[in-house]
Amino acid sequence: MRITSGMSQRHVLSDLRRVQERLAAAQDQVSSGKRVEKPSDDPLAAERATRLRADLGSTAAYRTSVDDSTSWLDATDSALDSLTQIVQRVRELTVQANNAATSTAGRQSIQAEIDQLTEQAKSTLNGAYDGRYLFSGTATNQPPYTAATGDAYQGDTGAVVRQIGPGVSVQVNVTADDVLGTVTWLQSGDLSQIDAGLDNIVAKRSQIGATTNRVTAAGQRLDDLGDITTKLLSNTEDADLPQALIDLSSQQTALQSALRGGATLIQQSLMDFLQ
Amino acid sequence: MPISSFLGLQTSLRGLLAQQRSLDVAAHNIANANTVGYTRQEASLGAADPLHTGSGALQNGSGAYLGQGVDVTAYRRIRDSFLDLQVRAQTMALNDATTAAESLDRVQSAVNEPSDTGINSLLTKFYDAWNDLAAHPESAGSREAVNKAAATLADAFKTLATDIGNATTDAQNEFTALTGSTGPIQAAATSIAKLNKAIDNAIDAGQSPNDLLDQRDQVLDELSQYGNVSVTPQANGRIQVMLGNQSVVDDTIVDWPASLPSTFAAGGGQLGALQTLTTTTLPGYLAALDQVANTLATDVNAAYGSTFFGGTTALTLGTGIPAASSIAAGTGAAGSNDIALAVQSLRDSSAAGQQYAAFVRQVGSDADNALNAQTVAQAAVDSAEDRRQNISGVSLDEEMANMLRFQRGYQASARAMSSIDDMLDTLISRAGRVGL
Numbered sequence: 001m002r003i004t005s006g007m008s009q010r011h012v013l014s015d016l017r018r019v020q021e022r023l024a025a026a027q028d029q030v031s032s033g034k035r036v037e038k039p040s041d042d043p044l045a046a047e048r049a050t051r052l053r054a055d056l057g058s059t060a061a062y063r064t065s066v067d068d069s070t071s072w073l074d075a076t077d078s079a080l081d082s083l084t085q086i087v088q089r090v091r092e093l094t095v096q097a098n099n100a101a102t103s104t105a106g107r108q109s110i111q112a113e114i115d116q117l118t119e120q121a122k123s124t125l126n127g128a129y130d131g132r133y134l135f136s137g138t139a140t141n142q143p144p145y146t147a148a149t150g151d152a153y154q155g156d157t158g159a160v161v162r163q164i165g166p167g168v169s170v171q172v173n174v175t176a177d178d179v180l181g182t183v184t185w186l187q188s189g190d191l192s193q194i195d196a197g198l199d200n201i202v203a204k205r206s207q208i209g210a211t212t213n214r215v216t217a218a219g220q221r222l223d224d225l226g227d228i229t230t231k232l233l234s235n236t237e238d239a240d241l242p243q244a245l246i247d248l249s250s251q252q253t254a255l256q257s258a259l260r261g262g263a264t265l266i267q268q269s270l271m272d273f274l275q
Numbered sequence: 276m277p278i279s280s281f282l283g284l285q286t287s288l289r290g291l292l293a294q295q296r297s298l299d300v301a302a303h304n305i306a307n308a309n310t311v312g313y314t315r316q317e318a319s320l321g322a323a324d325p326l327h328t329g330s331g332a333l334q335n336g337s338g339a340y341l342g343q344g345v346d347v348t349a350y351r352r353i354r355d356s357f358l359d360l361q362v363r364a365q366t367m368a369l370n371d372a373t374t375a376a377e378s379l380d381r382v383q384s385a386v387n388e389p390s391d392t393g394i395n396s397l398l399t400k401f402y403d404a405w406n407d408l409a410a411h412p413e414s415a416g417s418r419e420a421v422n423k424a425a426a427t428l429a430d431a432f433k434t435l436a437t438d439i440g441n442a443t444t445d446a447q448n449e450f451t452a453l454t455g456s457t458g459p460i461q462a463a464a465t466s467i468a469k470l471n472k473a474i475d476n477a478i479d480a481g482q483s484p485n486d487l488l489d490q491r492d493q494v495l496d497e498l499s500q501y502g503n504v505s506v507t508p509q510a511n512g513r514i515q516v517m518l519g520n521q522s523v524v525d526d527t528i529v530d531w532p533a534s535l536p537s538t539f540a541a542g543g544g545q546l547g548a549l550q551t552l553t554t555t556t557l558p559g560y561l562a563a564l565d566q567v568a569n570t571l572a573t574d575v576n577a578a579y580g581s582t583f584f585g586g587t588t589a590l591t592l593g594t595g596i597p598a599a600s601s602i603a604a605g606t607g608a609a610g611s612n613d614i615a616l617a618v619q620s621l622r623d624s625s626a627a628g629q630q631y632a633a634f635v636r637q638v639g640s641d642a643d644n645a646l647n648a649q650t651v652a653q654a655a656v657d658s659a660e661d662r663r664q665n666i667s668g669v670s671l672d673e674e675m676a677n678m679l680r681f682q683r684g685y686q687a688s689a690r691a692m693s694s695i696d697d698m699l700d701t702l703i704s705r706a707g708r709v710g711l
Contacts, residue, residue, distance in 0.1 A: 004668030005308060007661055014657055039383050039639025040646060047636035049389035051629065057399030058622045061406040068410045132413060132610060140610030141413055158607050162410065163616050166623040237389055270672040274679070 005269070012262035019255045026248040029239040036237040045236050052233040059226045062165050066219040069162040072172045073212045075129040080179065080205045086121045087201060090114055090186050091194050098189065111187075118186045122151075125176040135176035144176035151184055153177040164218040170211055174204050278328060278341065280702070283695040286323075289344030290688030293320055296347050298681040301674045308669040312493030314354045315669045316485055321348040352485040358663040359492060363499035365655040367544040370500040372648035374548035375556075378442055379642035382560060385438035388635045394435065395631060397428045398571075402622040409615035412604035422599035429584070429592040432568050436561060436589035443557040450549040453501060456533045460518065463498045464531040467491060467524045471513040475527070478512045488512075498523070502541030519546070556641065563634045564589040571627040578617040579603070 029035060039046035096102055097110045122145040125135045132140040138158030146154060153176055160173035179201050185193045297318045307313040325340035332339040387393045404424035408417040452458055470491040477484035491514070498504050498518060507515040509526060516523040519541040522530035541547040565588040572584035572592060580603075585595030596602055605611025622628065 002665050002668070002670055002673070004664050004670040005672075006668050007664045010657070010660070010664075014653075036389060038380075038642070039386065039388060039635050040380070040642035041639075043636045043639030043643055046389055046639045047632045050395045050632040050635050053389060053395055054399055054622070054628045054632075057396070057403065061399075061403050061619070061622070064403075065406060065410060130411070132411075136610070137608070138412075138605065138610035138612075139608040142609075156608050158611055160610055161612065161616060163406075163620060167620065169616070270675040274675060 008265055012258070012265060015258050016255070016262060019251060019258050023248070023251040023255055026244060026251050029244040030241070030248050033239055033241065034237055035239040049233060049237040052229055052236060056226065056229045056233060058166070059222050059229060062163065063219065063222045063226065065162045066164050066215055066222060069164060069170060069172045069215045070212065070219070072129060072134065072160070072162075073208055073215065075127070076134050076172070076174065077205065077208050077212070079124050079127050079134065080174075080201060080208065082124045083121055083179065084198070084201055084205065086117050086124065087186070087194065087198050090117050090121075091191070091198065093117075094189055094191055094194055098191065114187055118183055121180060121186065122183060125180055134173060135179070137173065137175045137177075145183070151182050153181065162215075164215055165222070168218065170215060172211060172215075174208065179204050278326070278332075280699065282326070282341070282343070283698075284692060286342070286344035287688050287692035287695060289323055289346060290691070291685060293318070293345040293347055294681045294685040294688060298678060298685065300350065301677045301681060304669045305671065305674050308671055308674075312489050312496065313669065314352045314485065314489050314492075314667040317351045317353055318347045319349045319351050320345050322346075350483055350485060352483070352488060354492075354667045355663070358659065358666060359495070361659040362656070362663055363496060363504055365652060365659045366496065366499045367503055367542075367547075369649065369652035369656050370545040371543045371548045372645050372652050374545045375552065376642065376645035376649050378446055378548075378552050379556070379638065379645050381442055382439060382557070383638050383642050385435055385442075386635060386638055394428070394431045394567075395628070395635075397424070397431050398628060398631070399622070400424050401428045402619050405615050405619035408602070408604050409612040409619055412612040412615060413609045415600060418602045418604070419599045421602055422594060422596070425584070425594045429586075429594060432564065432589040432592045436564055439557055439560050439564070440590075443553055443561075446549045446552045446557070450546060450553065453546060453549075454535055460498065460501055460523065461529075461531055463494050464516075464523045464529045466494050467498075467514070467516055468527050468529050470494070471524065472527045474512040484512075500544055502544040502546045560634070560638060561589070563630070563637060567627050567630045567634060568592045570625065570630055574621050574625040574627060575618055578621055579614060580606075583618075 028037065036042050036045045036049055093110045093114055097107050102110070126143045126145055127134060128143075133143050133155070134140075135144045136142050136155030138160060139155045140160070142154055144153055144155045145151070155175055155177065157175060157177065159171040161169045162172055163169050180197075185197055188194075297320065300316050300318045304315050323343040323346045326343050327340055328338050330336055330338045332341075388395055390396065401421075401424040404417070404421040408414070408421050411417045454460055470487055474484050474487050474491065477487065495504055495506065495516065498516070502519045503517075505517045507517075509515055513526055515525045518531075519539060521532075521535065521539050524530060541550060568589040569587045572587050575583050582595040583602075584592060586592045604615040605613045607613070
C-alpha cells in the first residue's frame with residue numbers, strides 16, 4: 001500500500017482522537033463513580049436503574065409509614081397502660097367500697113376518688129399524638145370526650161389505616177368507644193362490669209401489641225429490601241472502580257505512546273536523508 | 276534516405292523537454308500535497324513516432340524505424356472512481372449517524388436519567404407526598420406538599436415535551452437551511468453546473484481538465500454528506516447528479532428546486548437523518564411521553580375519584596384542583612385517608628413508572644445505536660479514504676524520488692546533447708584539416 005503523507009497524518013490524528021475519547025470515558029467513570037450516566041451508556045441498565053430507583057423510593061416511603069405507625073401504636077399502648085392502671089385502681093376501690101366494714105365517710109371519699117379516676121381515664125384517652133386524637137377513630141380533630149358532652153363518646157368508628165408495603169395495610173387505632181365506651185360503668189360499683197371492662201382493655205392492648213409486632217417485622221423486611229435494592233442499583237449503575245482506574249491508567253499510557261509514535265512518524269521524510 | 280546529422284540533437288531536446296514536463300508535474304503534485312480533493316497526476320511518457328527511413332538503411336537493403344526520442348502522451352489523473360463511490364457511501368452513513376447521534380444526545384440530556392432530578396424521581400416524590408398526606412390527613416402542610424409535588428411533576432413533563440419539541444423544530448430548521456436557496460446544496464448544484472460547462476469546453480478543445488475534474492469530485496464528496504448521491508455520466512465529461520430521488524444538476528442546468536416536493540427522500544446522510552428525526556423518532560418520543568402522562572393522569576384521577584390531573588398529554592398535564600386546601604385525603608372524617616392511600620399505592624400498581632422506564636430505555640438505545648453507527652461509519656470512511664489516498668494521494672517521498680529520477684534523466688539528455696555537439700564540432704571545425 002502506498003502510504004501518503006496525508007494518510008499517516010490522518011491516522012495519527014484519528015488514533016489520537018480515539019484514544020482521547022476512551023480516556024475521557026474512563027475519566028468520567030472514575031470521577032463520577034457511575035457506569036451509567038446517560039441512558040445511551042447502557043440502555044437496559046438505565047431502564048433497570050430507573051425502576052430500581054422507583055422501588056427504592058417506594059421502600060423508603062413504606063419505611064416512613066412503618067415509623068409513623070410504630071409511633072402511633074406506641075402512643076396508643078402507653079395510653080392503654082395508664083388506662084389499665086386507672087381501671088385497676090377503680091376496681092380496688094370498688095372492692096373496698098363493697099366491703100361491709102367500710103364507713104359511709106369512707107365510701108364518700110372512695111366515690112370522690114372514683115369520680116376523679118373516671119375523669120382521668122377520659123383525659124388519658126383524650127391524649128393526642130402529633131396534634132391528633134388517637135382514640136377518636138378517623139375524627140382525629142375531635143377529642144373522644146369533652147366536658148360539655150360528659151360521658152358519651154364523640155368520635156366515629158373509622159379505622160386509621162397505614163400502608164406498610166405494596167398492598168399491605170394495617171389498622172393502627174382503637175377507638176375510645178371500643179376500650180372505654182360510655183364511661184358510666186366505672187362508677188357503677190358493679191365488679192362484674194368493671195372486670196369485663198378491664199378484660200376488654202387488656203384484649204385491645206394485646207391487639208395493639210400484635211399489630212406493633214407485625215409493623216416492626218414489616219419494617220425489618222423493608223430495611224432488608226432497601227439494602228438489596230440499593231446493592232442492585234449500585235451493581236447496575238455504579239462503576240467498577242478498580243477496573244475503571246486500570247482502564248484510566250492504560251488509556252493514559254496508550255495516549256502517551258500514540259503521541260510519541262505520531263511525533264516520530266510525522267517528522268520523517270525522504271527529504272531528511274537526500275542531500 | 277540519408278539521416279540528418281542533427282537528428283540526435285532533436286532527440287535529446289525531446290528528452291530534455293519530456294523530463295522537464297515530468298518535473299513540472301512532480302512540482303504540481305508537491306505543491307498540492309495538502310490540497311483537499313487533489314488527485315496526483317503523472318506525465319505519461321511514450322516513445323516519439325519513429326522516423327521511417329526508406330530501403331537501404333540496413334545492410335540487407337531494407338528500411339528501418341529510427342527512434343526519435345520521447346513525447347508526453349498524456350497528463351494522467353490517477354484515480355479510481357469506484358473508490359469515490361465507496362467514500363461517498365460511507366460519508367453519507369457517517370453524517371446520517373452523526374446527525375442522529377447529536378439530536379438524540381440532546382434528547383437524552385433533557386431526559387436526564389438515571390438521576391435524582393428526572394421525572395422518575397419526581398414521580399417518586401409525588402407518591403411520597405401522597406404517602407405523607409395519608410399519614411397526616413388533617414395536615415394543611417401535607418396538602419400543600421402534594422400540590423407542589425404534582426405541579427413540579429407536571430412541569431417536568433411539560434419541560435421534557437418542550438425540549439423534544441424544540442429538538443424537532445431545530446431539525447426542521449436545519450433541514451430547511453440545508454435545502455434552501457442559500458444552502459450548501461444549492462451552492463454545490465451551481466458549482467457542478469459551472470464545472471460541467473468548463474469541463475465540456477476543455478474536452479472540446481482536446482485538453483484533459485484534471486484539476487476541474489478534481490474540483491467537481493470534491494463537490495460531489497461534499498454533497499454526499501447530505502444524502503445519497505448518484506452520478507450518471509453524460510456526453511463530453513458532463514454528469515447528471517441526483518440527491519436521493521431529486522435531480523440536482525442535469526448537464527449544465529441546475530435542477531435543485533427552491534422548495535422541495537413533499538415526496539423528497541434523501542435516502543440517508545444528514546438530510547435523511549433529519550427527515551427520520553422529524554417524522555418518526557422525535558414524534559415517537561413525544562407519543563411515548565404522552566402515553567406516560569396519560570396513564571399517570573388516568574390512574575391518579577381514578578384513584579382520586581375525581582379530576583386531580585387535568586390534561587392527558589405531557590404538554591397539557593397540570594393539576595386540575597383549584598387550591599391545595601381542596602385536596603381530599605379521604606372520604607370520611609378529618610383523619611380518613613382512603614383516597615391518599617389509593618393514590619400512593621399507584622406507585623406499585625400504575626403502569627406509568629414502567630412506561631417511563633421503557634421510554635428511557637428507548638431513548639438510550641436509539642442514542643446508543645446512533646453513536647455505535649457513528650463509530651462504525653467513521654472507521655469505514657477512514658478506511659475508504661485510505662484506499663483512495665493509496666491510489667490518488669500525493670506521497671512526498673515518492674515525488675522526491677521522482678524528482679531525482681527526472682533530474683537525472685534531464686542531466687543525461689543534456690549530456691547526450693553535448694556529446695552530439697562535440698561530435699558536430701569535430702565534424703565542422705576539425706574535418707578537412709589533415710596535417711594542419
